[in-house]
Amino acid sequence: QQPVQSPQAVILREGEDAVINCSSSKALYSVHWYRQKHGEAPVFLMILLKGGEQKGHEKISASFNEKKQQSSLYLTASQLSYSGTYFCGTDTNDYKLSFGAGTTVTVRA
């Protein structure tokens, strides 16, 4: 079953912050985050394994609450290059990723 992402879309000005949430109804083993720009392939950002760790990638970080089966992606001090559609992919320990519908982020100057 697909995870649910929210919000569906967000518009930011450069320098603003945003949070994207990903929620699953199943127990999760790991959560992946990808960014896809229009007409391009999804690009891997990070993976979080169960254990509630938080990871960072430049000014993009994420957390994973395995008890709530939720993950959040944090965009800090957004840059124009952060624009794109962000997908979470969830793994329930069968190594098959289920992707959410995506969150479209638009960063404006």
Add this chain to the structure above:
Amino acid sequence: DAGVTQSPTHLIKTRGQQVTLRCSPISGHKSVSWYQQVLGQGPQFIFQYYEKEERGRGNFPDRFSARQFPNYSSELNVNALLLGDSALYLCASSPDLTGFLGYTFGSGTRLTVV
């Protein structure tokens, strides 16, 4: 190093026809997964192959099949094409079965069924 390469990039087929899509993973990557992405949606898992064996299958009809070759490249076959099969088909490779190092996606094959 070359990334994940897929061919062809675009394809137009008629309902009822068959199509074969090809994927070459990153050198050293032994796992290949296939996804279908409909416009405005996230990728939907179709198959995963590791060391030439099918290790996972998504909720797709038997018209969809795939295989992996000794050099780890892969083909996705779709028979009896329907209009609803029109989508972007993505191939993703990873070094191992777990995907813990993340998946590298190809640019995809855009399939249009008319």
